[in-house]
Amino acid sequence: MDQAYAPPTVPAPDLGLAPVLDCRSLTKRYGSVNALNAVTFTIPRGRVVGLLGPNGSGKTTLIKLIAGLLQPTAGSAYILGEEPGASPKARVSYLPERPYFSPSMKVTDTLSFFADFYADFDRRLAEDMLLRLSVPTTATMGALSKGTKEKVQLVLVMARRAALYLLDEPIGGVDPAARDFILGTIIANYHRDSTILVSTHLVSDVEHALDDFILLQYGNIAMYSSPQLVYQQTGRSLDQYFREAYRC
Numbered sequence: 001m002d003q004a005y006a007p008p009t010v011p012a013p014d015l016g017l018a019p020v021l022d023c024r025s026l027t028k029r030y031g032s033v034n035a036l037n038a039v040t041f042t043i044p045r046g047r048v049v050g051l052l053g054p055n056g057s058g059k060t061t062l063i064k065l066i067a068g069l070l071q072p073t074a075g076s077a078y079i080l081g082e083e084p085g086a087s088p089k090a091r092v093s094y095l096p097e098r099p100y101f102s103p104s105m106k107v108t109d110t111l112s113f114f115a116d117f118y119a120d121f122d123r124r125l126a127e128d129m130l131l132r133l134s135v136p137t138t139a140t141m142g143a144l145s146k147g148t149k150e151k152v153q154l155v156l157v158m159a160r161r162a163a164l165y166l167l168d169e170p171i172g173g174v175d176p177a178a179r180d181f182i183l184g185t186i187i188a189n190y191h192r193d194s195t196i197l198v199s200t201h202l203v204s205d206v207e208h209a210l211d212d213f214i215l216l217q218y219g220n221i222a223m224y225s226s227p228q229l230v231y232q233q234t235g236r237s238l239d240q241y242f243r244e245a246y247r248c
């Protein structure tokens, strides 16, 4: 069922290139649970797109399908014109919703791990960002607070030169001051040619950093628009609008 889907209301920048992400009738069922229902949308290059929606609306499922970590029940996700596979994966930098480094690894070890694993990883950029976020790089991951671990993992993912960044709940545990730094410096002003799809419940924190947003509800796209357009049409911030209209 896809009748809630509305096409993007913000015109895409005409870069004369294939869209970074093109999802066509993307569907995922877990047994009898319809997690994603024939979702169709396109994201052009150079956009920061928020993936919003209440618990269980399908955000993580969508991100994992795009990252190639889940097989769709039907439909496809194309990244720069290709389905997820070995070559597009190299163009995608994915931040999972849960920490994945061993607690005994030092922060510097995680940098070496990324440098060995990803040819597009910019170690100096990562070190610079960690310094600006006051992350102790000689500490082990297990000794870091939840928010600091999130900072490390986000920095690692954003220090790759990818075409598409998929960030699943990147800053839930980060304190508000650091959230501003992360959103303002790392996400909003980052790699202007790259595209970021970021899932989050922190609408009021992220909305100023977003070019567009996709609102999922019950595995369908309920809205694909921009915070600016919502403000023009309703006089409300995205956060206020959702609290009133959708309670998510």
Ligand SMILES: Nc1ncnc2c1ncn2[C@@H]1O[C@H](COP(=O)(O)OP(=O)(O)OP(=O)(O)O)[C@@H](O)[C@H]1O
Binding pocket: 030, 033, 034, 035, 053, 054, 055, 056, 057, 058, 059, 060, 061, 062
């Ligand atoms: N491995 C799984 N097996 C069965 N059902 C699943 C599985 N993973 C997700 N689901 C179901 O699919 C639906 C979408 O889940 P998903 O995790 O994608 O939502 P979400 O929007 O990311 O939620 P949240 O905001 O709570 O993280 C939910 O009904 C969830 O219970």
